[in-house]
Amino acid sequence: MLRVTELKLKLDHAPEAVLPAIAGRLGVPEADVLSYALFRRGYDARKRGAISLVHTYDVALRDEAAVLERFRDDPRVGPAPDMRYRFVIGDGEARASRPGYRRPVVIGAGPCGLLSALILAQMGLKPLILERGRAVRERTVDTFALWRKAQFTAESNVQFGEGGAGTFSDGKLYSQVSDKHHYGRKLLHEFVKAGAPEEILTVSKPHIGTFRLVSMVERMRAEIESLGGEYRFSSKVTGFSIGRDAQGQRRIEGVTLEGGEHIDTDRVVLAIGHSARDTFAALHAAGVEMHAKPLSIGVRIEHPQSLIDVARFGEQAGHPLLGAADYKLVHHARNGRGVYSFCMCPGGTVVAATSEENRVVTNGMSQYSRAERNANAGIVVGLTPEDFAPFGAGPLAGLAFQRHWESLAFEAGGGGYRAPAQRVGDLLADRASSELGAVEPSYKPGVTPTHLGACLPDYAVEAIREALPAFTRQIRGFDMADAVMTGVETRTSSPLRITRGADLQSLNTRGLYPAGEGCGYAGGILTAGIDGIRVAEALALAA
Incomplete structure (x- = not known):
């Protein structure tokens, strides 16, 4: 099989146009094309209103060797890679049946923990998954209680519970990380097996949406349990037992749960997510090596989705193959700060995402259909650990920074988990909003018009005020006066990194595997899942 990339076709091309396009690209008669299968479909929207589809096809030819020779200097044609996933061990069942076997513990059931546990279970290693929150269906009820009734549950919310923060998101499954072992492909196949739409295997920017993620997470849990894995919900880890091995190196010996129960284990995957602040503190108290890392802070901005569609697609806006338009924006402000769009959610909603009482945090979410009236995205300003000094x-200073601004956002919203909001026109004019305009904010339990300067650093407000008109040069109407911003967005990533070596174990604590977004090694569902697979393999090889 050959892989043919960057094959452009018209947006409304007929199905029968594919074969001539492939044959024409390869310079062979159509009869020499024995078969072809779509691998990836995207679009090129650089020319608004003249959008073309961009395809990658895997093609079987009558004389592949001759074609490869002719195209040896063309990166758009080459052998189709073998993307099948292969386990790294085959004796997991035997290991797990030996006397004295201590099963590996996975802390956290978000995307990283889920994929790590799945791989360990498929290897026969029978992992124990400890999740501080509740099972995904129960967690959904608790999360909606915050959104609809302002009833907050500390251990069951957008951040905590089965499925992790990614469950209440757009469900994006793409990234720009290098993935030479095709772990991302393994993740996509597992998601399809669990009920995700098959199109995630071929579209260039796959997404799933919250409601579909819920049932998928349940099905993947059922597979892990059928393979000998065990889930324990409402099981918060509060302590880590560290001993010394025969060489005098620090080694994990077990974990302690809230309530005092101790679990013996010599292998722990830390898939704790970016909001497990008490767990970070417990790891720090146990002497696990970590350091502060860069972070971002900002707001969620909402526009009519129709405005974004027209700005990106022109007269082709609304085409079913294009769907709701997204964007990615970056601006370097005069005060030295970088401003960028984060986690853009086409046709979605802004959601309450706090994990601590009397604090306000925003995030974005979309359903699979992306059919809500507003587009939203984080507009955030880059920080460095030096910003945490006050x-x-x-390593925990970034947590204090986040808490400070989240508490101010709660106060600015007037309590009851209402969020502070401001019209773009008012922010640009440096005046508080007293009312909102044509863009109705989607955040629940509701918003309070105010000045976002009450809950953001001055340098962040200054940088965002400069960036909005600059973004309008890329997305026409981006600085529309009635666009609404809701604060604050503080959970763009983990505020610290738990350091690890080439073997993916903690630099100073053997048997401890920092993983995923919470430990500073991922940013989103796909990369978190990939990291979970990598850590599971490393753990199995070291066992």
Whole structure:
């Protein structure tokens, strides 16, 4: 099989146009094309209103060797890679049946923990999954109670519970990370097996949406349990037992749960997510090596989705193959700050995402259909650990920084988990909003018009005020006066990194595997899942 990339076709091309296009690209008669299968479909929207589809096809030819020779200097034609996933061990069942076997523990059931546990279970290693929150259906009820009734549950919300923060998101499954072992392909196949639409295997920017993720997570849990894995919900880890091995190196010996139960284990996957602040503190108290890392802070901005569609697609807006338009924006402000769009959710909603009482945090979410009236995205400003200095020192200073601004956002919203909001026109004019305009904010339990300067650093407000008109040069109407911003967005990534070596174990604690977004090694569902697979393999090889 050959892989043919960057094959452009018209947006409304007929199905029968594919074969001539492939044959024409390869310079062979159509009869020499024995078969072809779509691998990836995207679009080129650089020319608004003249959008073309961009395809990658795997093609079987009558004389592949001759074609490869002719195209040896053309990166758009080459052998189709073998993307099948292969386990790294085959004796997991035997290991797990030996006397004294201590099963690996996975802390956290978000995307990283889920994929790590799945791989360990498929290897026969029978992992124990400890999740501080509730099962995904129960967690959904608790999360909707915050959105609809302002009833907050500390251990069951957007951040905590089965499925992790990614469950209440757009369900994006793409990234730009290098993935030479095709772990991302393994993740996509597992998701399809669990009920995701098959199109995620071929579209260039696959997404699933919240409601579909819920049932998928349940099905993947059922597979893990059928393979000998065990889930324990409402099981918050509060302590880590560290000992020394024969060489004098620190080694994990077990974990302690809230309530005092101790679990013996010598292998722990830390898939704790970016909001497990008490777990970070417990790891720090146990002497696990970590350091503060860059972060971002900002707002969620909402526009009519129709405005974004027209700005990106022109007269082709609304075409079913294009769907709701997205965007990615970056601006370097005069005060030295980078401003960028984050986690853009086409046709979605802004959601309450706090994990601590009397604080306000925003996030974005979309359903699979992306059919809501507004587009939303984080507009956030880059930070460095030096920005955390007024709030403390050491690796936990970023947590104190986040909490400070989240508490101010709660106050600015007037309590009851209402969020502070401001019209773009008012922010640009540096005046508080007293009312909102044509763009109705989607955040629940509701918003309070105000000045977002009450809950953002001055340098962040200054940088965002400069960036909005600049973004309008890329997305016409982006700085429309009635666009609404809701604060604050603080959970763009983990505020710290738990350091690890080439073997993916903690630099100073053997048997401890920092993983995923919470430990500083991923950013989104796909990369978190990929990291979970990598860590599971490393754990199995070291066992």
